[in-house]
Amino acid sequence: MKGLILNTIRVRDEDLIVRILTKNEVLTLYRFYGARHSYINVGFFIDFVVEESYKTTIKRLRNVTQIPFSFLFEREKVIYFNEYIRLLNAHFIDVSRVDSFYYESLYKLAKTLHERDVKRAVIEHYVSLLEKEGRLHRDKICFLCEKKIENKIALARSFLPAHEKCIYSAGFDEEKIDTLFNEKKTILFSDEEIEKLWKILNLGI
Structure with a gap:
């Protein structure tokens, strides 16, 4: 089985949930600590086996092998990718069944991160996620x-559109928002604007 590690919690010495x-x-899953066990962390894609446990209700994580990606050798990209994964972990709280979109699109994202700006790539993925969940608002209201936005479009948490005066935040050009929301591309945004979008994303998914 293959998967993406969303979170780890240390319990009883070096064991992990x-x-x-x-x-x-x-x-x-529960992972027992052992000297021969490979190191795992948030944001790792892994191949693994799930083992039933007769002692507890939680199943065991066994035979873990990390799936390598080129971007893992670039520290800054790893940091920002992991920030996004932690946000997704919170988004999936109390969730057990998911659409294949999430794993497949994140796997595709990880495969291309070595040749892309990490923040731009993650923001584009996030817009795809909002669209998949029916939370992408293109109506400019x-x-x-609840009034139409005529000029620059400000964005709140979850990229909700708003008037600049309503949320006391500088907006973005309409053309840039249209390109982002319709084409999932950040090409029109300056690096400074990307930093602003990143801060909005980090408010929560």
Whole structure:
């Protein structure tokens, strides 16, 4: 079985509770510590085996092998990718069954990160996620006052569109938002604007 590690919690010395996103499930498994065990962390894609346990209700994580990606050799990209995965872990709280979109699209993202700007790539993935979940608002209606946005479009948490005056935040050009929301491309945004989008994303998925 293959999966993406969403979170690890240390318990009893070096043992771990591990949350893993697979193609159709979010699993919570127990991993016993051992000198021969490979190192695992949030954001790792792994191949593994799930083993039943007769002593506890939680199943065991066994035979872990990390799936290598080129971007893992670039520290900054790993840091920002892991930030996104931690946000996704919170998004999947109390979730056990998931659509294959999540694992497959994140795997595709990881395969291309070595040749892309990590923040731009993650933001584009996030917009795809919002669209998949039916939460991408292209109507240009302010979520606070419910009136049409005529000029620059400000974005709140979850990239909800708003008037600049309603959320006291500078907006983005309409053309840039259209390109991002419709084509899933950040090409029109400056690096400074990407930093602003990243901060909005980090408010929560």
